[in-house]
Amino acid sequence: MNVSTKWISWLLMMSLSNRVTLGIYVDEPLLYDTFPPGFVWSSATSAHQIEGAWNVDGKGPSIWDTYTSQPGIVAEGATGQTACNSYYFYQKDVDALKSLNAEPLVVVAFVVVLIYDDVSLVVYCAGTIQVSHYRFSISWPRVLPNGIGQVNQPGVDYYKNLIAALKVANIQPMVTLYHWDLPQALEDMGGWLNASVADWFEEYARLCFTQFGDDVRYGLGVSAPDFLSPFNIVVAAAAPPSPYSQIWTWNVYLSSWPQFDPSPRQSLPTLRINFQTYSTRKSWNRLLNINWFFPGSDQIADADAAERALQFMGGWFANPIFGSGDYPSIMKLKIGEKSAQQGFNQSRLPEFTAEQKLLVKSSADFLGINHYTSLLTVNRPSDINDISYESDQDLYSYYDPSWYGSGSPWLKITPFGLRNLLVWLRDKFNDPEMIITENGCSDTAGNLDDMLRIYYYKHYINNVLKAIKIDGVNVTGYTAWALMDNFEWRAGYNEKFGLFNVDFSSPDLPRTAKASARYLAQIIRDNGFRTNQPCNNYPISK
Numbered sequence: 133m134n135v136s137t138k139w140i141s142w143l144l145m146m147s148l149s150n151r152v153t154l155g156i157y158v159d160e161p162l163l164y165d166t167f168p169p170g171f172v173w174s175s176a177t178s179a180h181q182i183e184g185a186w187n188v189d190g191k192g193p194s195i196w197d198t199y200t201s202q203p204g205i206v207a208e209g210a211t212g213q214t215a216c217n218s219y220y221f222y223q224k225d226v227d228a229l230k231s232l233n234a235e236p237l238v239v240v241a242f243v244v245v246l247i248y249d250d251v252s253l254v255v256y257c258a259g260t261i262q263v264s265h266y267r268f269s270i271s272w273p274r275v276l277p278n279g280i281g282q283v284n285q286p287g288v289d290y291y292k293n294l295i296a297a298l299k300v301a302n303i304q305p306m307v308t309l310y311h312w313d314l315p316q317a318l319e320d321m322g323g324w325l326n327a328s329v330a331d332w333f334e335e336y337a338r339l340c341f342t343q344f345g346d347d348v349r350y351g352l353g354v355s356a357p358d359f360l361s362p363f364n365i366v367v368a369a370a371a372p373p374s375p376y377s378q379i380w381t382w383n384v385y386l387s388s389w390p391q392f393d394p395s396p397r398q399s400l401p402t403l404r405i406n407f408q409t410y411s412t413r414k415s416w417n418r419l420l421n422i423n424w425f426f427p428g429s430d431q432i433a434d435a436d437a438a439e440r441a442l443q444f445m446g447g448w449f450a451n452p453i454f455g456s457g458d459y460p461s462i463m464k465l466k467i468g469e470k471s472a473q474q475g476f477n478q479s480r481l482p483e484f485t486a487e488q489k490l491l492v493k494s495s496a497d498f499l500g501i502n503h504y505t506s507l508l509t510v511n512r513p514s515d516i517n518d519i520s521y522e523s524d525q526d527l528y529s530y531y532d533p534s535w536y537g538s539g540s541p542w543l544k545i546t547p548f549g550l551r552n553l554l555v556w557l558r559d560k561f562n563d564p565e566m567i568i569t570e571n572g573c574s575d576t577a578g579n580l581d582d583m584l585r586i587y588y589y590k591h592y593i594n595n596v597l598k599a600i601k602i603d604g605v606n607v608t609g610y611t612a613w614a615l616m617d618n619f620e621w622r623a624g625y626n627e628k629f630g631l632f633n634v635d636f637s638s639p640d641l642p643r644t645a646k647a648s649a650r651y652l653a654q655i656i657r658d659n660g661f662r663t664n665q666p667c668n669n670y671p672i673s674k
Contacts, residue, residue: 160548160591163598166660172609173656174265175229175631176570178311180212181618183271185219189286192277194313195323196621210624216616216634217641219290226266226297228615228632228643232653233262263656265304265350267569267611268294269311272336275343279315280335288343295347306569306611307344308352308419309337352417352500352569419500419569422446424549424556425529428510437511437527440466442556444525453496454561457489467524473516480519498608499557500569505542506549508532538584539574539627545584547591554599554607565606568596572613574620578628585631585648594661612652616643 180196187193200211218225272279274287295305310333314323318332341351425441427434440462443451447460458464459481467481484492507529514523536545550571557566573588589612599605617630625636631649635642655661 160595162590162594162661163601164661164663165597165601166658167597167600168608169659170608171659172265172567173263174267174306174609174611175232175263175615176267176306176611176613177218177225177615177618178269178308178313179271179274180215180311180313181614181620182216182218182225182616183274184212184214184217186211186213188219189290190277190284191271191287192273192279192284193316194271194273195316195319196313198316198319206622207624207626210619212619215619216643221641222290222294223297224641224643225615226294226301226303228645229263229266229298229303230301231645232631232649232656263303263653265306265609265611266298266615267306267308267350267352269308269313270340270344271313272310273313273315273317275339276315276336277317279318280332283339288339291344295344299347304350305344305348306350306352307340307348309333309340310354350417350567352419354419417496417498417500417567417569419502420446420450421502421570422553423503424506424546424553425509426506426549426552428508428530431511433511434509437525438509440525441507441509441527441529444521446557447560450499450557450561452484452489452492453494454499454564455493457493458484463524466526470516470519470524474519498565498567499561500567501553501557502570502613503550503553503568504571504573505544506546506552536584536587538588539576540623543574545573545588545591547588547595550592551595551599551603554596554605555603558603558605563606565608567609567611568607569611570613571611572629574627574629576626576628578617578630578633580633580644580646582646582648585646586651589648589652589655593655597660 180194185191186197196212200206200213203209216225270291271287274290275284276282277284277287298305318326318329321328323329345351422442422445425438425445427438443460443462447455448463451460452458463481464479468479471479471481508531509527509529511526512528513526531544537543538545554566557564571592573585575582575584593610596607596610600607612631614629614631616632617625617628617634617636619625620627620629630646631652632643632645635644
């Protein structure tokens with residue numbers, strides 16, 4: 133292989149990030165070791181993406197039900213009205229999780245697997261670790277059709293039945309309170325831009341705590357909170373745009389403010405205490421959606437730009453809770469300066485009072501990380517007349533064309549970025565306990581022989597192991613996205629993330645394990661990577 137200038141620049145970029153790896157063209161060597169005892173293994177879904185039954189048994193419409201009813205919004209006109217029909221077929225989902233824990237055949241088999249120049253000799257190796265958790269979300273309008281007020285008992289019963297089935301299978305529920313399906317009734321009143329949304333969310337959260345709290349070890353708040361904000365309307369995976377998103381340009385920041393709402397009665401600490409009240413050993417979590425950003429060159433300005441990108445995407449939500457109790461200083465500086473230059477009489481970024489900082493800080497027990505990909509970033513001053521979240525950062529991010537792709541244009545396979553990210557989060561936010569709450573890879577085929585997904589999981593999970601064993605990062609769990617192919621937001625059913633294939637042409641919507649499910653199951657059984665480890669050589673139960 134010829135050594136190009138581009139390759140040399142890559143090495144410089146990796147050096148700047150304090151994580152030197154083998155880079156783009158040569159895969160990193162695997163670390164053969166095990167995860168700590170008690171490591172949490174999980175897979176994940178979300179309500180709107182799998183449940184279907186969008187208007188039955190008293191469920192109210194969500195913003196996604198309304199949004200996808202408009203023509204031309206979602207690829208091929210798809211909706212989540214049926215999806216995987218998990219409202220009726222939840223036992224199939226539990227059975228899929230159970231199958232990952234099935235005992236392998238007691239035989240010895242040798243397999244050679246070739247995945248993008250990654251050659252592995254694997255043999256059978258028994259283990260006892262199992263998938264211990266299932267992360268799913270509760271549909272707010274299924275339990276509270278109007279967002280507040282009257283409780284819909286059939287909706288509550290559905291989640292109780294799901295949790296009971298998981299318990300029978302010895303799988304613990306990991307419950308996300310909000311995964312983008314705001315009740316349409318609340319959106320009609322302003323949604324996340326209405327100051328009362330903190331009261332609405334508290335009422336909803338309290339209902340979930342009282343109804344499900346005794347059986348839930350991990351409570352997760354808002355999934356990917358940055359996706360609630362108007363700037364994400366251009367992202368195919370993002371929540372639908374709010375009709376209020378054009379009311380002043382600071383709404384991108386105001387829409388995040390109610391998630392922190394630090395008034396004593398509505399604060400995150402209050403929600404956390406309420407959650408822990410209903411039984412013992414509960415953990416209240418903050419979910420963070422964040423990419424890794426590499427400097428686009430060896431210039432200091434580009435290194436600073438990469439740090440700004442991380443702070444604007446991750447520090448925006450992590451620093452108030454796990455850091456200083458306030459927004460990152462670079463956000464306050466950049467947005468404050470630009471707001472003044474743009475003629476605003478105050479910063480477009482809301483300010484915390486000293487009392488509010490104390491209330492918000494340390495209001496979560498661990499940090500959940502949703503991570504998929506990385507980007508290259510360079511410094512690029514923006515037009516001061518362009519008033520937006522992106523322009524506030526004064527940078528430009530892009531993908532290296534030589535990185536492996538996936539079924540999603542935004543998802544490039546960069547496993548080395550995850551290790552960098554975990555170390556950065558440890559160093560910036562006081563070494564919090566972290567759980568990977570989403571990580572996965574898409575394709576467009578949905579085929580059972582999904583070698584690309586095996587490659588993705590193999591190297592991303594191994595970088596988590598390196599972060600734990602070599603760097604000393606406190607990561608205590610890993611969640612694969614997704615358990616099965618599902619409704620992938622504005623991409624419809626074209627982008628498939630599942631460990632299990634779903635036959636959407638069949639009324640029974642059968643779930644069938646892919647090769648990646650078998651591979652991941654063995655990593656979980658061994659609680660890590662062994663030199664003589666199988667990929668696909670044992671059956672998953674029917």
